[in-house]
Amino acid sequence: MTTSRSPLAGRLVVNAVLGLMALYTLIPLWWLFVSASKGEGYLYRGNPLWFSHFDLGANIGRVFTFQDGIFSSWLVNSALYSLVGAAVSTLLSVMAGYALAKYRFRGRESVFNVILASVLIPAPLFALPLFLMLAELHLTDTYWAVLIPSFVSPFGVYLSRVYASSSVPDELLEAARIDGAGEQRTFFRIALPVMTPALVTIFLFQFVSVWNNYLLPALLLNDASKLPVTVGLVQWRSEFANGVSPMLPIVGAFVSLVPLLVAFVALQRFWRTGLTAGAVK
Known part of the structure; x- marks a missing residue:
């Protein structure tokens, strides 16, 4: 009993x-x-x-018309930073993870250990070095100041290597090479389709990370027309004393969640598959 x-x-x-x-x-x-x-x-x-x-409809209308509709520019900027950054980061991560998983070269494990160690470092610690580097390159207050750091995803490289090791058979690659396919064609025509769940998972994680990023854009951007929605809403929050209604940042935050919810719902099936592969390995 x-x-x-x-x-x-x-x-x-x-x-x-x-x-x-x-x-x-x-x-x-x-x-x-x-x-x-x-x-x-x-x-x-x-x-x-x-x-x-x-009165949700009227509130959303006020958000999109306040200050000459600058909220729309912030949403477009966030979409630009997130989509471009996530797409480039996903491709670079998959290429790097595939190379670390399928090629044998001197220092491979050392490179992977450095990448793995960078996953454990909190992202805010990179903010000041990135600011100093981009300032030396005269890239501050430009779109590139946010895009360039978003192209790198150590976690994406880690997940790609794990997924490539477990899901891309060496025999499949050897068969492609025997048939005359070069390394580039083997990767894009054979390995990449097999790694689709990993691609979607990395893209989703990086998209959410860039969309929610606040510290780096706040440090690097001064032009209000280039700000992402996260920094813009905080500026509205700090302007309560100047007549900005507290409803504006609240409604703006609600609207800014909609793209993230849509992305999660649309990519949920692939996302679960990719996470499961990493967990099993």
Whole structure:
């Protein structure tokens, strides 16, 4: 009797912990949605977790028209930084991970260990060195100041190597070479399609990372027309004393989450597959 109750109790504890984690994740999102939907002047009235004077459409309209519609420019900038940065980073990561997994050369493990160590270094520690380097190159306050650092993803290289090692058979590559395919054609025609789940996973992680990046753009950009949405919303938050409504950054934050939710929903199937491959290896 005790034995049969033990697994049941364990499942109940696990489900309770997972439920608390889900609430911890979803309650802030729910609060953001509810707050963004409230009419002007009703943000701090009534239940903070329930609707009051629903006016979401008008709030979104005010966000997109405030300050000559600069919020639209911030969204476009974030999309540019995230899409271009994630695409280039994904390609470079997959190429590097494939080379580390399938080619034998002196210093291969040392290179991989350096890349692996860089994964463990917090990203804010790179901000000041990157600022100094880009300032010497006269690239500050340009689009390249945000794009160039986003082209590098140590985690993407790590995941690519793990996935290439487990999912791209050496026999398949040898067969392609015997048939006369060069290394470039073998990679793009044979290996790359097999590594599609890894590509999507790396792209999604890098897209979210660049979209949510705040510190580096805040350090490197001064022109308001080049700011991403994260930095722009913080500027609105700091201008409450200048007549900026607290509703604007809240509604703006809600709108800025929509592209991330769409990306997760659209790429969820590939994302789970890529993560599972890395975990098994």
